Amino acid sequence: MRDFNQQRIRDVLAGSGPATQAELARRTGLSTATISNIVRRMAAASLVTTTPTTSSGRKATLVSLDEDGSFAAGIDFGRRHIRIILATPGHTILAERFQDVPPGLDATEVIDEADRLLQRTLDETGRRREDLLGCGVGVPGPVDRRTGEIVYGAILPEWVGINILDRLRTTLRTPVHLDNDANLGALAEVTWGPHVHAHDLAFVKVGSGIGMGLILRGELYYGNVGLTGELGHTTVAEQGQICRCGSRGCLETVASTSYMLDLLARTRRADRPLTTADLVEAATAGDPAARRVVADAGQALGRALASTANILNPELIIIGGPLATLGHILLDPVRQGMHRHAIPAVSATTDLVMASLGDRAEALGACTLAFQQAAVPA
Numbered sequence: 001m002r003d004f005n006q007q008r009i010r011d012v013l014a015g016s017g018p019a020t021q022a023e024l025a026r027r028t029g030l031s032t033a034t035i036s037n038i039v040r041r042m043a044a045a046s047l048v049t050t051t052p053t054t055s056s057g058r059k060a061t062l063v064s065l066d067e068d069g070s071f072a073a074g075i076d077f078g079r080r081h082i083r084i085i086l087a088t089p090g091h092t093i094l095a096e097r098f099q100d101v102p103p104g105l106d107a108t109e110v111i112d113e114a115d116r117l118l119q120r121t122l123d124e125t126g127r128r129r130e131d132l133l134g135c136g137v138g139v140p141g142p143v144d145r146r147t148g149e150i151v152y153g154a155i156l157p158e159w160v161g162i163n164i165l166d167r168l169r170t171t172l173r174t175p176v177h178l179d180n181d182a183n184l185g186a187l188a189e190v191t192w193g194p195h196v197h198a199h200d201l202a203f204v205k206v207g208s209g210i211g212m213g214l215i216l217r218g219e220l221y222y223g224n225v226g227l228t229g230e231l232g233h234t235t236v237a238e239q240g241q242i243c244r245c246g247s248r249g250c251l252e253t254v255a256s257t258s259y260m261l262d263l264l265a266r267t268r269r270a271d272r273p274l275t276t277a278d279l280v281e282a283a284t285a286g287d288p289a290a291r292r293v294v295a296d297a298g299q300a301l302g303r304a305l306a307s308t309a310n311i312l313n314p315e316l317i318i319i320g321g322p323l324a325t326l327g328h329i330l331l332d333p334v335r336q337g338m339h340r341h342a343i344p345a346v347s348a349t350t351d352l353v354m355a356s357l358g359d360r361a362e363a364l365g366a367c368t369l370a371f372q373q374a375a376v377p378a
Contacts, residue, residue, distance in 0.1 A: 005030060006038055006047075010065070013048070014371045016191045017091040018064040020055050023196070027218075039063055065089040071127065072374065073135040073174075074366030075114055076181060079103055079156065079208050082114050084121050085363040089133075089371050091192060095125045096360065107159045111171050118172065132174045133374040136366030138181035139164065140209055145226030148178060157244075177373045181205060182229055183220055184365030185320050185355065186213030192364045193356045201316040202308060203355070204231060205362075206301065206323055207276075208258050210251055212308070232256065234304045251304045255297040257322060263293045276322045283329050294326065295333040302337020309342045309350050320355030327354055 008028045013019060016027070021039060025032045039061075042048045053062040071094060076083040080103050086094040099117050101110055122129055141150045141159070148165030150156065168176040186203035189195045203213040210232030214221040222228055232252035233245050240249025253259060261274045264282070267289040282290035305317055317338075323330050331354055339347045355361055 005034065006042060009035070009038055009042070009063075010047070011372075013063065013065045014089050014374065016196060016368075017089075018062050019196070020053065020060040020062055022055065022060060024063060069131070070133050071131070072133040072367050072370035073118060073121075074184075074363040074368075074370065075118070075135060075137045076184075076360075076362040076366060077110065077114070077137070077139050077156070078181075079140060082110070082117055083360065083363045084114070084117055085360065085367055086121060086125060086127070087364070087367040094127070095121050096363075097121045104158065107156075107162050107164060107167060111164075111167055115171050129174060134175035134177060134370040135168075135172055136184070136369035136373075137168055137176055137178050138184040138362040138366045139178065140181050140207065140211070142211075142227045142230060143178055143180050145222060151227065175370075175373070177369050179366070179369055180211060180213065180226075180229070181362040182211035183213035183222075184363075184369060185357075185361040186215050186318075186365070187220060187368050188357055188361040188365035189318055189320075189355065190215055190218075191368045193361075195316060195318070195356075198316050200312070200314045201318060202229075202305075202312070202314050203318045203320055203361075204301070204305065206255065206257065206297075206319065206321040208256055210256055210301070214312070214314075216312070231304055231308065234307065236300055236304060251300060255300045255304075260293045260297050264290055280323065280325055283326055291329065294323070294330055298330050298333030299337040302334040302339075303341045305334065305352075306338045306341035306347070309338065309346050313346055314350060316351045316353065318353055318355050320357075320361055322359060324355045324358060330354075 009024055012024060012027045021035050025035045043050050047066055049064050049066055051062045053060050071086055071088050074085045080100060082099045082101055084097045097117055101113060139150060141156055144151050148163050149161060150159045150164055165178045182203055182205045185205050189203055190198055199218045201215045205211050212229035212231040214229055233247060233250045235249050236251050236254060237249035241253040242248055243250035243253050257276050260279055264279055265274050279290055283294050335352050357364060
């Protein structure tokens with residue numbers, strides 16, 4: 001029993017990062033006295049380190065996994081980018097690399113590029129691939145957990161129908177764990193971010209697509225085969241535009257960054273295609289057209305989130321993705337749309353906030369996924 005309880009503590013620390021003894025008691029269900037005794041033995045065996053801290057204004061003891069040289073990689077694939085983070089179980093970031101990739105490349109080309117970027121990152125930090133605990137990978141599309149395939153309707157159509165998990169494992173030559181990027185964003189917020197005490201939350205990533213990761217009762221929720229959180233394919237306009245999924249009037253057709261950029265482009269002459277950064281810059285500077293585009297999209301997003309809140313009653317909804325830096329410019333219309341369409345009691349008790357981890361959330365969540373899988377006893 002002692003070894004089992006010690007493993008439970010190690011699993012919590014590996015998956016969620018440093019925690020106070022009181023937090024460990026809550027997450028494991030063990031008494032504070034039992035936690036204190038086990039932590040004392042683990043510290044004596046150099047399995048964890050303890051440092052004084054404060055929690056809610058009271059003295060506390062922070063427990064961290066001992067930095068024994070172990071580390072994992074988190075890879076975030078986007079429509080136009082690859083981001084890689086190397087991190088330790090104690091939540092120390094060893095390295096972070098970002099690389100643009102042209103859209104439309106097939107899966108093999110992008111995965112090969114990720115392999116080269118991972119090797120360069122390892123070389124620059126003086127670390128070996130064979131020492132990796134594993135590699136978590138996020139992709140911008142629904143992943144069928146039965147097959148490891150990205151299903152139809154993803155914003156990476158070149159990847160649909162391919163067993164991405166097998167392809168990644170073969171190319172990266174390390175244990176690989178695959179998930180949807182919105183799920184990893186949610187996981188990052190409760191492990192690397194400020195929401196470690198949240199048990200029921202939704203993380204909404206607004207980008208070229210719109211996806212949602214759900215944490216319910218403290219665990220990622222996957223549903224039957226892993227195809228949860230497809231908020232972007234909620235119908236918001238019965239006679240709206242045809243969506244890439246084949247339906248009509250989906251949320252993505254009125255609130256994705258692709259749609260917003262298309263609208264904004266009609267208001268100006270540009271010698272190059274507009275980017276999300278252009279939209280953020282214009283809206284932040286007070287450009288009327290950019291502000292209107294963001295406000296309309298935010299209202300539509302809020303309406304869709306009202307249905308989510310009415311059904312799930314989460315304590316927290318987090319808006320992430322490349323528009324997160326807009327802050328209240330996006331959050332205010334989202335809140336207005338949600339308040340208008342949600343049950344008043346639900347709306348009043350659901351906190352709506354912007355993501356805290358910026359555009360690195362998905363890669364950080366991928367690191368956590370690798371730590372959690374490595375901590376699972378064989």
